[in-house]
Amino acid sequence: MNLLRITLLALCLLPVPGAVAAAEFAFAIHGGAGTLSRTDLDADKEAAVRAALDAALDAGESVLKADGSALDAVTAALVILEDSPWFNAGHGAVFNAEGVNELDASIMDGATRRAGAIAAVHRVRNPIRLARAVMEHSPHVMLIGDGAEQFARGQGIDLVDPSYFRTDARWKQLEAARAKERAGADLAPMPGTYFGTVGAVAVDRQGRLAAATSTGGMTNKRWGRVGDSPIIGAGTYADDRCAVSATGWGEFFIRAAVAHDLCARMRYAGQPIEQASREVLDAVAQLGGDGGLIAIDRDGNIALPFNTAGMYRGWIRRDGRRGVAIFADDHRD
Amino acid sequence: MNLLRITLLALCLLPVPGAVAAAEFAFAIHGGAGTLSRTDLDADKEAAVRAALDAALDAGESVLKADGSALDAVTAALVILEDSPWFNAGHGAVFNAEGVNELDASIMDGATRRAGAIAAVHRVRNPIRLARAVMEHSPHVMLIGDGAEQFARGQGIDLVDPSYFRTDARWKQLEAARAKERAGADLAPMPGTYFGTVGAVAVDRQGRLAAATSTGGMTNKRWGRVGDSPIIGAGTYADDRCAVSATGWGEFFIRAAVAHDLCARMRYAGQPIEQASREVLDAVAQLGGDGGLIAIDRDGNIALPFNTAGMYRGWIRRDGRRGVAIFADDHRD
Numbered sequence: 053m054n055l056l057r058i059t060l061l062a063l064c065l066l067p068v069p070g071a072v073a074a075a076e077f078a079f080a081i082h083g084g085a086g087t088l089s090r091t092d093l094d095a096d097k098e099a100a101v102r103a104a105l106d107a108a109l110d111a112g113e114s115v116l117k118a119d120g121s122a123l124d125a126v127t128a129a130l131v132i133l134e135d136s137p138w139f140n141a142g143h144g145a146v147f148n149a150e151g152v153n154e155l156d157a158s159i160m161d162g163a164t165r166r167a168g169a170i171a172a173v174h175r176v177r178n179p180i181r182l183a184r185a186v187m188e189h190s191p192h193v194m195l196i197g198d199g200a201e202q203f204a205r206g207q208g209i210d211l212v213d214p215s216y217f218r219t220d221a222r223w224k225q226l227e228a229a230r231a232k233e234r235a236g237a238d239l240a241p242m243p244g245t246y247f248g249t250v251g252a253v254a255v256d257r258q259g260r261l262a263a264a265t266s267t268g269g270m271t272n273k274r275w276g277r278v279g280d281s282p283i284i285g286a287g288t289y290a291d292d293r294c295a296v297s298a299t300g301w302g303e304f305f306i307r308a309a310v311a312h313d314l315c316a317r318m319r320y321a322g323q324p325i326e327q328a329s330r331e332v333l334d335a336v337a338q339l340g341g342d343g344g345l346i347a348i349d350r351d352g353n354i355a356l357p358f359n360t361a362g363m364y365r366g367w368i369r370r371d372g373r374r375g376v377a378i379f380a381d382d383h384r385d
Numbered sequence: 386m387n388l389l390r391i392t393l394l395a396l397c398l399l400p401v402p403g404a405v406a407a408a409e410f411a412f413a414i415h416g417g418a419g420t421l422s423r424t425d426l427d428a429d430k431e432a433a434v435r436a437a438l439d440a441a442l443d444a445g446e447s448v449l450k451a452d453g454s455a456l457d458a459v460t461a462a463l464v465i466l467e468d469s470p471w472f473n474a475g476h477g478a479v480f481n482a483e484g485v486n487e488l489d490a491s492i493m494d495g496a497t498r499r500a501g502a503i504a505a506v507h508r509v510r511n512p513i514r515l516a517r518a519v520m521e522h523s524p525h526v527m528l529i530g531d532g533a534e535q536f537a538r539g540q541g542i543d544l545v546d547p548s549y550f551r552t553d554a555r556w557k558q559l560e561a562a563r564a565k566e567r568a569g570a571d572l573a574p575m576p577g578t579y580f581g582t583v584g585a586v587a588v589d590r591q592g593r594l595a596a597a598t599s600t601g602g603m604t605n606k607r608w609g610r611v612g613d614s615p616i617i618g619a620g621t622y623a624d625d626r627c628a629v630s631a632t633g634w635g636e637f638f639i640r641a642a643v644a645h646d647l648c649a650r651m652r653y654a655g656q657p658i659e660q661a662s663r664e665v666l667d668a669v670a671q672l673g674g675d676g677g678l679i680a681i682d683r684d685g686n687i688a689l690p691f692n693t694a695g696m697y698r699g700w701i702r703r704d705g706r707r708g709v710a711i712f713a714d715d716h717r718d
Contacts, residue, residue, distance in 0.1 A: 165640045165672060171611075172529060192610045193636045196505060197530050199609025276532025277525045278504075285618035285642035303526045307498045309618035312642040313649065320653035339498060 076370040077116035078352035079254045081108050081129050083139045083364030085299050085344030086247030090379065097138070098378065104136040105366040105376045112254060113368055122254035122262035122295070123161050123184075130157075130180040130264050133250035137219045139364070140248025142178060144219045145268025147226040148277075153217035153268055156282035157183040158194075162261030162290030169194040169282040173201050177210040180266045183282075185209060193284060222271070229272035248364075249281055251288070251297025253348040255370075261350060263288045263295040263311070269302070280305035285312035293350050294318050294325070300336070300343010300360070308335045314347055329355035409703040410449040411685035412587045414441050414462050416472045416697030418632050418677030419580030423712065430471070431711065437469040438699040438709045445587060446701055455587035455595035455628070456494050456517075463490075463513040463597050466583035470552045472697070473581025475511060477552045478601025480559040481610075486550035486601055489615035490516040495594030495623030502527040502615040506534050510543040513599045516615075518542060526617060530609075555604070562605035581697075582614055584621070584630025586681040594683060596621045596628035596644070602635070613638035618645035626683050627651050627658070633669070633676010633693070641668045647680055662688035 083105060093101075111132045112125040134142025145153040157179035158169035168187025171194070176182045185207045186195050195203055204211060249267035256262075265288045267281040279302025280287035287298050289311035296311035305311075310332055317328035329347050336343065337359055344358025344365075352370030356363065358380075366376040416438060426434075444465050445458040467475025478486040490512035491502035501520025504527070509515045518540045519528050528536055537544060582600035589595075598621045600614040612635025613620035620631050622644035629644035643665055650661035662680050669676065670692055677691025677698075685703030689696070691713075699709040 160640075167640050190608070191636065192608070193639045194611040194616075196609040196611055199607060203608040274532060275523070275525070275536040276529040278527040278529055283527075283616060283618070284639050285616070285645055289642065303524065306526045306617050307493075307500050309622065309642065309645040312618055312645050316646065316649035316653055320649055 076352055077254065077256050078348055078354055078368060078370040079109065079112045079116060079125060079129075079252070080346040080348055080354045080356060080367040081105060081112065081133070081250070081252045081365065082297065082299055082344065082346045082356070083133060083250050084248035085342075085358040085360045085363035087360055088247060088362035088378070093378070101138050101364060101378065102376050104133065104138050105364060108132040108252070109366045109368060109374065109376070112252060116254065116256055119257055122256040122260045123159070125254040125256065126159065126252035126262045126264040127180055127184055129252040130250060130266050131178050134178050134180060134266055139250045140268045141250045141266040143217055144222060145217050146222050146248070146271040148269070149272050149274035151226065153214060154273070155179045155217075155266070155268055156278060157264070157266035158282045158284055158288040159183045159187060159264040160262065160284060160288050160290040160295070161187070162263070162292055162295050165291055167193050167284045167288075169284055169288075170200045171196040171278045171282040172276060173197070173204070174214050175201055175211045176204050177212045177216065180264055182207075182209050183264070194282065217268075225271045233272065249299040251299060251346060253290075253295040253297050253346050255295070255348050255350055255352050259350050261290045261292065261295040261348065263290040263297045265297045265299070279303065280310065285309050287311060289315055291315055291319075294347065296345055296347045298343065298345040299363070301341040304336050304339045304341020305343060307339055308332065308341075310336060310345060314345070318349065325349045325353050325355045329357045333357050333359050409685055410587065410589050411681055411687055411701060411703040412442065412445045412449060412458060412462075412585070413679040413681055413687045413689060413700040414438060414445070414466070414583070414585045414698065415630065415632055415677065415679045415689070416466060416583050417581035418675075418691040418693045418696035420693055421580060421695035421711070426711070434471050434697060434711065435709050437466065437471050438697060441465040441585070442699045442701060442707065442709070445585060449587065449589055452590055455589040455593045456492070458587040458589065459492065459585035459595045459597040460513060460517055462585040463583060463599050464511050467511050467513060467599055472583045473601045474583045474599040476550055477555060477581075478550050479555050479581070479604040481602070482605050482607035484559065486547060487606070488512045488550075488599070488601055489611060490597070490599035491615045491617055491621040492516045492520060492597040493595065493617060493621050493623040493628070494520070495596070495625055495628050498624055500526050500617045500621075502617055502621075503533045504529040504611045504615040505609060506530070506537070507547050508534055508544045509537050510545045510549065513597055515540075515542050516597070527615065550601075558604045566605065582632040584632060584679060586623075586628040586630050586679050588628070588681050588683055588685050592683055594623045594625065594628040594681065596623040596630045598630045598632070612636065613643065618642050620644060622648055624648055624652070627680065629678055629680045631676065631678040632696070634674040637669050637672045637674020638676060640672055641665065641674075643669060643678060647678070651682065658682045658686050658688045662690045666690050666692050
């Protein structure tokens, strides 16, 4: 009996394989996927983009290293990316057909499956902060338009003049899109025009997962078009096993319910994260869409697949390997 | 060899069990789930609700009997339910905090996984028609607010004065909610106030599936709140095996990605529709929410579960059995 007791005690004290991984953290970010080629990106811009991705990784890492939550890590990284002019989110977002920056964002906490989302706001400096406030300080998941900004005011969320979001590069993109439209081109989204959505996924030392996504949507968008970024289950999802942020041709990502489908493949079909990530992007491609995503599981495994020429991305693996990449053939770790 | 060939040929000519079912159609509708009790519903209102559900079943059935599409069947049924004053959709929708009817809807075609959704429109007589126009006549999936109405105008969609949607019963509900709020009650949705969302699912004789949902949302809603009804993957989903329309406390249905999760349980875990329906509602309950849903599979099996006291519902099974029910202990077929 005593021997049995001692054996059982010894077994209880042995580290469980999953538990070792859960004691560490892992983190990934994206800054959009698209038809970017090396000729589109001069050396200065490439250096600036890589620096911004690195700064976002730093922001998330410092939260996670200090035993902070996955939720705080993804929020911190997205604020950096929203404030950077190089991504299609916050400052530097694309313009809609009325020449206005119209912003969408969402966030989800995997441990509690609470979620917050906002769409079509025009004055919120950091849309991800508002999405998080919706999650934490309202009984709702999704608020849109002027109503969402009214809620923001009551929450002390930083509001700015709409001119804050403007960059000359995005204005030129709008002018180019308008010229194409006048020339009779199709109104359908053009590959590349939706490049630049930002997102982050994290697992913290307590094994909690979170995901967040923020975007300006499509250049020259009209009719109050909303893509996948603020849609819980499409652009963003997190549960106790899996967190996902997607980027790409949003209509197809909604139809394939990309973020939730990836987690469902892991949960119900037992697919590893790499396989689930690849297969859900294949499903998007079968519908006719393209893009990419970042996904993380509770053991800290990371997948960063895309079926476009490039995806701005960065990662910190649970063993500490860290990297930033843009093209498909970039250095991976 | 000849015997083998003849045997194989005979096997090929044998009716496959699924194929027989696919030659028939099946159809289900809901008019919302909630904390309805028999004392809330006088005999006149109950008769009117049952008649409206019957009329919606008739509308879908006449499409499906004439070899029409599942998509046309769910559209036809929802137009009837939106036009009826007894449901929280179209005419008879609830009022938001500003005393305005603010409407959401979505539709999905399982065969192509095309989808359309609209949120926060105030002048569209039949929101489901606009959701369908978004799917069929725009490159987008989701349009919201004034932009969605601008698109509607270009599509020849019927626009009405906002007063069209008003019913005295809904106005009294808003006044009651405002009085409770003035008395310091919680702003969180109250069970019953979200009762009345409408939806339909169908499989047609060609085995194509479709789902549609339409709602006025929550009484006294504010800040541009959007629930699960216009969210593809939450309130509505359809693929080649499964179609779902949900109703209930929308925030929880978004967080559980109810409609897509049900289809994912069938696809990846091989769950039959009854089990998948029950387990996804259990997941909603675990998060703290309640409501119901209607689901149909490609063989015409129907599930109509709810974890509230009642759900307005109707069905036509593939063997022709037809029924309408309100309470949990109602006659089932």
